[in-house]
Amino acid sequence: MFRILEKSTPATSINRFMIETPDVAKKALPGQFVILRLHEKGERIPITIADTDRVKSIITLFIQEVGKTTIEIGKLKSGDCILDVVGPLGIPSHIENFGTVLCVAGGVGVAVMYPVAKALKEKGNKIISILGARSKNFIVLENEMKKISDEFYITTDDGLYGEKGFVSDVLKNLLAQSSNHSLANIVYAIGPVPMMKVVSEITKRHNLKTIVSLNPIMVDGTGMCGACRVSIGGITKFACVDGPDFDGHLVDWKELTCRLSLFKRKEKESLDHYCKLSAAGK
């Protein structure tokens, strides 16, 4: 059992949990994730570690409510427990002094980007950040990202905060204003699959190396089932043990998108079942 020491809701439908996990906190590095299971009947879901406090043995997770399990987690409070947390899983993000790093993050992906960007900053990189969200109340860790960024841009789909449009629009503008390679040495893109796909397509045209953090369906997260397999340059890789970071220019995006939709119908069924039970007061 793993205790939630603190829970808050920093953005609409995005909950932040500080969880006591001595083993994971001792080891976790930027880019790694945990698999958690709420209770005996629960499923196992992967969540990237957004922050770690080694002294206090705490990891921080941002979990967006998108379906049955994440909605159920959203109902937990400080002091409640999560049955299973295993990690840190996956290969840590590659951190070195590249020069200038362009960090493009969308939605709850900002929480995943934050520890990576922080580590890149600490390595002496210049950080240019482009954050994007549906609207103002869906933005997380804006100030934290701003603090470590040398240049900072923010977009919202509705345009009521920051620039109107997508992160890809800002990216395109920045690239248009600079000659090839003078903007950044590498791009890190983390967010929803359509966003990472578009960013990779744009940077490919500029031959600008781009690392993405993939989020396929996972079960065990330890390499034993291949549910999370992705095609990278035509070769099958397991995102849980070979990733989750990959070269965005080599990812088969259509395959990933389709594989993510495999359980759509079942996911809805599960959520409906849960809502019915909740309504019945169980």
Next chain:
Amino acid sequence: MEKIPRQKMPVQDVKERIKNFSSVALGYLNEQAILEAKRCIQCKKPTCIEGCPVEVDIPGFIKKIAEKNFTEAIKILKNKNNLPAVCGRVCPQETQCEIKCVLAKKGEPVAIGRLERFAADWEIANSLEFRVHSLEKLKAKDGNPQTSNSNLSTLNSQLSTNRIAVVGSGPAGLTCAADLAKMRYDVTIFESLHETGGVLMYGIPEFRLPKKTVKIEINYIKSLGVSIRTNVLIGKTKTVQELFDEGYKAIFVGTGAGLPQFLSIPGENLNRIYSANEFLTRANLMKAYKFPEYDTPIDIGKRVAVIGAGNVAMDSARVALRLGADEVLIVYRRTEKEMPARLEEIENAKEEGVILHLLTAPIRFIGDENNNVTGMECLKMELGEPDASGRRRPIPIKNSEFKFDVDTVVMAIGQSPNPLLPKTIRGLQVGKHGNIITDEKTGVTSIPGIFAGGDIATGASTVIEAMGAGKRAARAINEYIKNKKDFFDIINI
């Protein structure tokens, strides 16, 4: 004397059982078990024991069943076998103990597996009385720790400074841990999943091995004083070096063959193409067959092809049937004769309606615009000369391509040793299939203090072989610690 025939096992009716996940084989009744036990002729030099990788005193426990002394029977079994209810169900007895039975020469061997299962199940059913019984015995014979599990456990933690770490809680790790605990070591098992048992929990389906039974057997192992820590992935959560630093004197690696193999043919990542590991883990460990009561989904179509013909393939096919598939095919590149699955499982599968599609090998999967699998292109095969495995090699027949409609595929063509942990141990010698190289008799690896056994050393094999390896490694670890003792005594000061 009238000859007693080999007693048949009552089974669940086929029409009913394909609709549920309950046990297919129902187990002997007392009278049947006693009758069957009486068939054993109690050989002076019992050859059956040679066939058992964990060396159970087979005539000994069978004699007790014949005498209706079930308590004594299970005691004899557990002397060597820590998981008898599991082994009685899933061991391929026909190629192990039973093939060596003298009666097999002229007729049918004694049903050793069924009797083992009977004794183990009897104990579980009567466990309350059993516990009371042993408690009384403990009071009577105070000072003899062998009579009490809880007593053993306290002893372990109080006296033992020799901590041993076991990585992986499958059959190899459980057996090694239990045997070490019986030798008074302080043993901790580290398991990466949330449940203990390895393949017994995620791989073998409920209808062949009830999870409740597995849990009871694991509780027995805990009662010997073994601690189990789930949700710890050694190699990531902790390294092997850190285990040594924490004071573990030796480490047994039993991390199994959990790496699924794929065919590396086009279209293999289409939707609804599962590895058997994923398919079975969803169904068994996560109980996706009880969706949406349980949260983990599983999605199958109407026509399911299972590629491969081992026990994992049979399990997958029978699970698919129970999940509601209209038609389930086993697609195999050799003939029925070469199928590696247990005969009993093949028969069960056929009886339940699984169709064998033999001498057929897929070369490409076909999908629709949403990347869902809709078919596969196959080649017909013929058999050539025997290969290294002794089975006749399948050879593709030229221009024999044909298409085949399926909407779900399960790849059950084997598993490789899980590379995650070996990769993190510097200097560890690994074979070309990723298996840890060990001395088969002792589990000794290239690094002093690290032992390994089961599928991580041999590649995918059987539950009982893994248990045998765990048992041998426990002995070797004991030797290692004893020889090292003086050394440890010095550094502990």
